Amino acid sequence: MAESLIASGGIPFFLVFTGGLLSFFSPCVVPLIPIYMGYLAGNAKVVDGEGRISYNRGKVFLYTFLFVLGISFAFFLLGFSFSALGSFFSRNRTVFSRVGGILIILLGLVQMGFLEFKFLERERKFKLPFDPSRMSPLVAVVMGFTFSFAWTPCVGPALTSVLILASSAQTAGLGNLLVLVYTLGFVIPFLVLGIFTTQVLNFLKAKQQVLRFAVKASGVLLVAIGIMTFTGLFNNITSYMNTLGEAPSGAPTREAPEPEAGPDAAAPDGPDAPASIPAFDFTLQDQYGTTHTLSDYKGKVVFLNFWATWCPPCKAEMPHIQSLYEEYGSNGGDVVFLGVGNPKTDRNPGGSDGSVEDITRFLEGNGYTFPTVFDETGEVLGAYQISAFPTTFMIDAEGNVYGYVSGQLTKEMMRNIIEQTRSGR
Template identity: 40%
Template sequence: MEKLNLVVVFIEGLLSFLSPCILPILPIYLSMLSNSSIENLNNGSFTKSSLFRNTLFFTLGISTTFFILGSSLNVLSSFFNTNKDLIMIIGGIIIIFMGLFYMGIIKSNILNQEKRFQTKSKSMNPVTSFILGFTFSFGWTPCIGPILASVMIMSSSADNPSTSYLLIGVYTIGFILPFILVSLFYNKLIKSIDKIKIYMDKIKKIGGIVLIVSGLVMLVNGIGNRVELSKMQNNNNNKTENNQSITNNEEEQADGEKIEAIDFTLYDQYGKEHKLSDYKGKTIFLNFWATWCPPCREEMPHMEELYKEYNKNNDDVVILGVASPNLGNEGDQGHIEKFLKDEGHTFPVVFDEGGSLVYQYGISAFPTTFIIDKEGYITQYIPGAMNKETMKYVIESGK
């Protein structure tokens, strides 16, 4: 799905360039950047190196605007992660509406209001070109506004900041690449550009269709994730007596009963097999987590430190994480492996594809940790994040 989003935002970038407020007056922009008139631009009486240089800084100013807008959304990343599915559903509906507006099916006076900053310069140079791109990109609201908004919504609902900025970057490349190409080959492309203007209505319809498709993808994904989450919650409400015993472990142990941990055989990020029953004779720190979970990410460095400490001392303690590829908001195994590598986490994490182990253990929130003693029985159940001292305490008390 991530690759599809990258293709979609790149196409949206190209369509933004072809919008009615940019393509028809492209010669005006280029004449300003080349420090010449439109007539001189058309007959080739301008300095190509100057045009190319100024266009580069012009597009850099545009890129700066887009990344500022994206960063303003990423400040709210915790809110977006918490309400990701709902935002995807609402965002999908908004993007579909924008697609219909872009095609002219829906009319809106508000979206048709355009604001531009006036810039005056006797001679364009890299600095003034950058300012021109930076200020003008804020004023293209009636044309690229709907498309850019869809990119920002997709960016805000991304799994992590790197993916968010990648989406904005790919959109920006799609948008500025034609500017650069036209500045390099203007004399050869001017006739083609004039021909493209004739098909502006069709281009707008294609742009609207792209918006609607991307909105539908977000809407379907958001609804699908909500349904998956609802199934998980229903499963937790109707879990087996064995799982109910796990979550009420301390009360059961008070009556003298022991709850045996559910066995499994899964593989970690290194391809190594882990069978829980093979670790009898050792204390197991079993942690269920997800890449999109902020509390999980906060406690994982502590797990890494304890993993190295216990390994260094050859202690009989196993630190083992459990991640569930393709469950709810979680990405695939490759996404999780990349996250572990980027964050420098080396402790073993087994992959519970689709979350079957999550269901068996009755996990209702991430992170959740179980301490399993040397005989294979659960001694501690800890929902929520822990600091290093607490982790060490529950491990030592579970020995």
């Protein structure tokens, strides 16, 4: 399995593991280590007769294990491409992000000392229940799951690459194995810290002055991360970082053809062929006010391109899309071209682009007439697991996903994947 992955141009498992390891040593994770460890070791503290402090290694390791289990759960949810659970998670990603953002903001305010204050009488205090001594297995899992949202801008590009590779793997088992390898690289350092908690926390205690500053600074960082998670700004940052990381020629997935592959290049068939994946159906309006329902185009091939006005690779390939749109009959033939924009709206303030009016002006100003529908809630982008722009999906005449490509395409590559989808080869 590993040999076929590497031979097909995929990422070797060693590099996937290294990507997870490097994601741990990022500015989103390392500065907050004292907070993680302080909470996870909260009720494992032991003081001997001489006043020396140590921590029950077994209990701390258990909580750390459950903490990383929460992280792993979030990563695997993202890895369940097009499954019912994965689609539900993606479609409700805004809700998860906002809840997670609020929790992270509250934790940051507690760290900064703003949520422990006096009311009326001096001895009465209002305190949020973030008491480390109340750490429990469930709280440890929830903490891991919640903090996985806070690390989006740092782990996003590496994790996205792994998820794209996993979703296009020959088998579901191989895809899950890739996510597991990345997750192991990310969580093993946490487990090591769980083993050496006493030494690490005693070292930090000896540096109390520095630690006090670090805790306050971490609180500020948590509040900033929570605000960005709540507002959806992390989505824009991650999408932009992923766009910068794309190769200019695009990275084909699910056997998407290179331009030199020629018309005889065949998609896999027989027992090794990937199972058909019904395309997520939607009904959206375009820049002309026309309503498009994807399932209405059964019997035709659909070229579905997700893009943004600020994305240089998107802008570079749009003249090719316009040219092919006209060449194939302006959606009057057996090939339909649809762009998909994700404007900011009241329901989706974390949208990946400007307003509907901004996107429409961009299209009109550049003379692009192919229809672009507006995903004003983010549901469609979530269902299609879009994490970078541009991303192009090919939908066959049966309404199934034939394949997709993340990254910029040349005109010949576009023509080639259209013809391959038309012929089913």
